[in-house]
Amino acid sequence: xxxxxxxxxxxxxxxxxxxxxxxxxxxxxxxxxxxxxxxxxxxxxxxxxxxxxxxxxxxxxxxxxxxxxxxxxxxxxxxxxxx
Amino acid sequence: xxxxxxxxxxxxxxxxxxxxxxxxxxxxxxxxxxxxxxxxxxxxxxxxxxxxxxxxxxxxxxxxxxxxxxxxxxxxxxxxxxxxxxxxxxxxxxxxxxxxxxxxxxxxxxxxxxxxxxxxxxxxxxxxxxxxxxxxxxxxxxxxxxxxxxxxxxxxxxxxxxxxxxxxxxxxxxxxxxxxxxxxxxxxxxxxxxxxxxxxxxxxxxxxxxxxxxxxxxxxxxxxxxxxxxxxxxxxxxxxxxxxxxxxxxxxxxxxxxxxxxxxxxxxxxxxxxxxxxxxxxxxxxxxxxxxxxxxxxxxxxxxxxxxx
Ligand SMILES: Cc1cc2nc3c(=O)[nH]c(=O)nc-3n(C[C@H](O)[C@H](O)[C@H](O)COP(=O)(O)OP(=O)(O)OC[C@H]3O[C@@H](n4cnc5c(N)ncnc54)[C@H](O)[C@@H]3O)c2cc1C
Numbered sequence: 001x002x003x004x005x006x007x008x009x010x011x012x013x014x015x016x017x018x019x020x021x022x023x024x025x026x027x028x029x030x031x032x033x034x035x036x037x038x039x040x041x042x043x044x045x046x047x048x049x050x051x052x053x054x055x056x057x058x059x060x061x062x063x064x065x066x067x068x069x070x071x072x073x074x075x076x077x078x079x080x081x082x083x
Numbered sequence: 084x085x086x087x088x089x090x091x092x093x094x095x096x097x098x099x100x101x102x103x104x105x106x107x108x109x110x111x112x113x114x115x116x117x118x119x120x121x122x123x124x125x126x127x128x129x130x131x132x133x134x135x136x137x138x139x140x141x142x143x144x145x146x147x148x149x150x151x152x153x154x155x156x157x158x159x160x161x162x163x164x165x166x167x168x169x170x171x172x173x174x175x176x177x178x179x180x181x182x183x184x185x186x187x188x189x190x191x192x193x194x195x196x197x198x199x200x201x202x203x204x205x206x207x208x209x210x211x212x213x214x215x216x217x218x219x220x221x222x223x224x225x226x227x228x229x230x231x232x233x234x235x236x237x238x239x240x241x242x243x244x245x246x247x248x249x250x251x252x253x254x255x256x257x258x259x260x261x262x263x264x265x266x267x268x269x270x271x272x273x274x275x276x277x278x279x280x281x282x283x284x285x286x287x288x289x290x291x292x293x294x295x296x297x298x299x300x301x302x303x304x305x306x307x308x309x310x311x312x313x314x315x316x317x318x319x320x321x322x323x324x325x326x327x328x329x330x331x332x333x334x335x336x337x338x339x340x341x342x343x344x345x346x347x348x349x350x351x352x353x354x355x356x357x358x359x360x361x362x363x364x365x366x367x368x369x370x371x372x373x374x375x376x377x378x379x380x381x382x383x384x385x386x387x388x389x390x391x392x
Contacts, residue, residue, distance in 0.1 A: 012221035014128030014146055015121070022165065035225050042226055050298070051213040052226040052318070070213065072121065074165050075183065 002081055004060040005030040008045040011037075015072035016055040022074070028081055030057075084164070086186045089177045090116045092385055093189035095168045096328075098125020099371045100361025101195035102152040102161075103378030104385075109159035111386060116189075117156070118182060120167035124149020125197050126362070127371050129221050131247045134268075136371050145221070148371070169331050173354060190392065191385050194332070194344060194352070194359040195378065198325035198369075203235060207293030207300070208321075215300020216293060217320045220244040227318050229253045233303060235290060236322035237262065242269040244322050249276050256314055258288045258305060260323075293319055327363045339365040349384040350377060358385055 005023060007030050009016035023030050033041050035054060049056040049070045057069040059080045067080045092108055094101045097119035108115045122128040130145035139148075153163070166182035171192060180187040200218040202208060208216055217223040224247060232252045234245045237259035245257055246269070255276075263270060263284070276282040291304040291311065302313045327343045329336070337345045337353040343365035350358050360381040361367060361374035 010222070010225040012131055012144070012146065012224075014124060014149065015222060017128070017146060017150075018122045021123075039225070039228055042228075046226070052215065052299070053213040053217070053223045054225070074120075 002028065002059045002061055003064070005081070006033060006058045006060075007031070008033045008035060008041070008049075008054050008056040008058075010035050010054050013054050018072045019055045019057055019077065022077060023081070026081060084185060087188065089188040089190060090114050091189070091389060092116070092191045092193060093118060093178075093180055093187050094193040094195055095180070096125060096195040096197060096361075096363075097123045097153070097163055098195060098197050098361060098374065099127050099148075099152060100197070100374040100378040100381075101125075101193065102149075102156045103375040104193055104195065104360060104382040105156040105161040105378075106152075106159060107379055107382035108385065109156065109161045113382075113386060113389065115161050116187065117161060117163045118166050118168055118180070118187065119163060120165070120183075122149070123153045123163065129219050130243075131221050133371060171332065171335060171357070173335075178356065190356065191388060192357045193378075193381050193385065194329075194336070194357065194363060195361045195374075195381075196328035197362045197374075198327050200321065201324040201326050203290060203321055203323055205290050205292055207295065207303075211293055211295050211298075211300045214298055215295060215318045217318060218322070220247045220320055223318075223320075224248050224251045227251045230317040231256075231315060232318040232320060233258055233290075233314060233316045234320045234322065236324075237264055238322070238324070239265045239269060240325075241265070241322035242273050244320060245282060246272055246276070248320065249281055252281075252318075254280075255282045256316065257282055257284045258290060259284060259286050260289055262286060290319070325362070325369070329363060341365075343367070349387075350381045351384065351388075356388060 059067045069076045091113045092115045094117045097117045105115050127145045128149040134142040166184045170181045172179040177188045228251045231254045233256040235258045242265040287308040294302045344359040358381045360377035
């Protein structure tokens with residue numbers, strides 16, 4: 001179980017919904033940063049992911065190591081939250 | 084999940100065609116599994132506003148329609164797995180579908196894998212993917228608030244996405260290879276933004292190269308009717324057409340010369356028990372209403388097929 005999960009999203013992003021749905025199924029709580037409502041956070045999302053896209057999911061593990069998943073990418077998201 | 088189980092029907096994809104088929108089959112107790120590699124709702128889920136799907140007089144957002152469709156399918160017992168199918172094998176009694184994560188067995192298969200965005204194959208396109216090069220306005224548009232961008236393409240999708248992006252970008256250069264081929268409603272709406280100065284249309288224009296600095300796009304080199312120049316933009320959104328998601332079917336399922344799936348009037352492919360519906364099918368009209376219609380037709384034909392077996 002990760003220590004913390006943060007997802008950067010926008011209002012109209014279908015793949016953001018998929019990440020939230022997947023975490024919901026797995027019973028994992030997350031914090032959502034909506035870049036439409038909070039445009040000042042765009043730079044933070046870019047710095048963390050190196051990409052101008054959402055969703056960006058930041059998984060902080062028990063040992064405080066961090067994994068950043070860009071886009072809706074189940075082959076990365078699934079192991080990241082189960083590790 | 085039990086990988087030995089043989090489903091009555093496995094549908095590859097969970098776009099409008101797949102979800103509609105599933106509503107029909109599960110209501111008739113045909114045990115149905117949908118397998119989706121991306122977003123439930125498919126292309127519809129990443130479309131801002133759908134204005135021409137019947138039953139919604141004020142239009143409906145793509146996300147909302149996708150959500151409603153999937154809830155309706157799940158209400159009747161449709162199951163959805165998140166996986167990508169990489170091959171289908173005919174094992175006689177059933178078809179074996181090899182996914183990235185699991186294997187699936189099915190008496191019948193419906194291929195409803197839709198399409199993906201075509202690339203323009205110019206230098207910089209791959210290098211700056213998601214760093215200034217984008218194929219989804221609803222996903223990435225928010226990063227371009229008050230910034231100059233370009234949109235490439237002249238069809239319905241390009242114009243629709245340009246309209247969506249006007250809410251963010253400071254200016255949009257719309258680069259069209261020949262002439263705009265969008266519906267009158269969209270062109271009328273586009274004209275409003277041309278008149279206000281937000282959108283500038285460049286006809287007979289292609290991109291030679293996408294350039295950048297510090298890992299982000301800052302300009303593009305364009306060719307307008309033989310004249311080459313640089314345009315300063317922070318992002319390029321590309322909508323130049325769609326390619327069918329059929330690479331995993333080559334050698335097994337008959338495709339047309341553009342790689343769309345050939346079917347007969349029952350929407351059945353050359354392989355008995357394997358059907359196709361929606362945008363991936365040769366002759367499809369690339370609309371949500373028609374994809375849903377084909378999903379319903381395929382479901383009824385699949386029921387007939389299963390009854391005969
Ligand atoms: C920008 C844009 C705007 C549009 N606007 C409108 C509009 O206003 N009105 C309208 O009627 N239509 C519109 N369309 C067209 C509409 O979105 C499509 O016609 C419709 O979504 C097609 O549905 P489908 O189910 O056939 O395929 P899709 O919606 O493409 O769904 C196919 C699904 O299959 C999945 N898939 C693919 N390969 C695999 C695999 N190997 N394994 C597992 N899953 C797989 C994909 O991830 C996808 O989710 C628009 C399209 C675009 C691009």
